Amino acid sequence: MTSILSDERQSDGLPDDTSLLPLLLPSPAGQLTRRAFLAESGTTGIAGVLASAPMAASVAAAAPASSNAAPPSSSSSVALNLRVNGKQHALEVDPRTTLLDLLREQMALPGTKKGCDHGQCGACTVLINGRRINSCLALALSYDGAEVTTIEGLARGNELHPMQAAFIKHDGFQCGYCTSGQICSAVGMLREAGQGAPSHVTADVRRTGPVVQLSDTEIRERMSGNICRCGAYPGIVAAVREVSLMPRAGASRRSRA
Numbered sequence: 001m002t003s004i005l006s007d008e009r010q011s012d013g014l015p016d017d018t019s020l021l022p023l024l025l026p027s028p029a030g031q032l033t034r035r036a037f038l039a040e041s042g043t044t045g046i047a048g049v050l051a052s053a054p055m056a057a058s059v060a061a062a063a064p065a066s067s068n069a070a071p072p073s074s075s076s077s078v079a080l081n082l083r084v085n086g087k088q089h090a091l092e093v094d095p096r097t098t099l100l101d102l103l104r105e106q107m108a109l110p111g112t113k114k115g116c117d118h119g120q121c122g123a124c125t126v127l128i129n130g131r132r133i134n135s136c137l138a139l140a141l142s143y144d145g146a147e148v149t150t151i152e153g154l155a156r157g158n159e160l161h162p163m164q165a166a167f168i169k170h171d172g173f174q175c176g177y178c179t180s181g182q183i184c185s186a187v188g189m190l191r192e193a194g195q196g197a198p199s200h201v202t203a204d205v206r207r208t209g210p211v212v213q214l215s216d217t218e219i220r221e222r223m224s225g226n227i228c229r230c231g232a233y234p235g236i237v238a239a240v241r242e243v244s245l246m247p248r249a250g251a252s253r254r255s256r257a
């Protein structure tokens with residue numbers, strides 16, 4: 001038994017326990033063994049092992065009771081006024097806060113999703129004064145006084161926005177993560193198209209009159225900033241097409257978004 005252990009230690013080329021003990025013992029009395037040192041340093045690090053008992057106690061006393069403790073409030077917060085989903089808000093925000101984080105973390109409006117956080121997926125799309133933007137790229141402070149519409153603000157009570165109803169009707173989603181961004185983007189897109197905004201597909205919008213007839217290719221192009229990982233594009237296009245053809249769709253779009 002002894003010889004087996006002894007052979008293993010010798011074979012790794014390391015000195016045995018007894019030769020290391022003088023280096024590890026903090027006091028002549030020797031309360032720390034090599035085995036205890038290794039076990040302790042594995043969980044606390046060498047500094048933790050070597051810290052004196054009084055120092056360790058004071059460090060423990062100074063540590064926060066819980067990692068969930070609220071971060072210290074920023075002294076550089078600035079005032080921000082926003083009208084969100086028809087309701088006026090007077091806010092105090094860190095100037096670095098994005099509109100997306102403000103909506104989700106500070107205003108408890110988690111319907112707007114964070115996908116890439118880099119302006120690449122469109123999951124965070126909201127409407128600012130009726131125009132669609134990627135809220136992950138927008139500093140909240142830049143929109144002082146603006147009117148923000150999120151997915152939570154599109155319905156009127158129990159009456160869904162026509163775009164919401166069309167997405168349900170045409171199965172324009174699977175997991176739903178991209179859906180709030182898709183719907184807000186589609187609402188903003190129809191408004192843009194109604195105002196004659198050009199696209200890569202429509203060569204000259206001046207020839208089509210004030211309202212662009214949206215082919216499926218046009219819808220796909222104009223919605224290309226919104227990615228759906230589930231590939232629900234056929235349903236999304238069908239939903240947008242249906243709403244674009246609704247009677248008085250332009251008036252509805254203007255009044256509701």
Ligand code: FES
Binds near residue numbers: 115
């Ligand atoms: Fe904003 Fe992806 S989260 S574009």
Ligand code: FES
Binds near residue numbers: 232
């Ligand atoms: Fe799942 Fe679009 S429905 S990402």
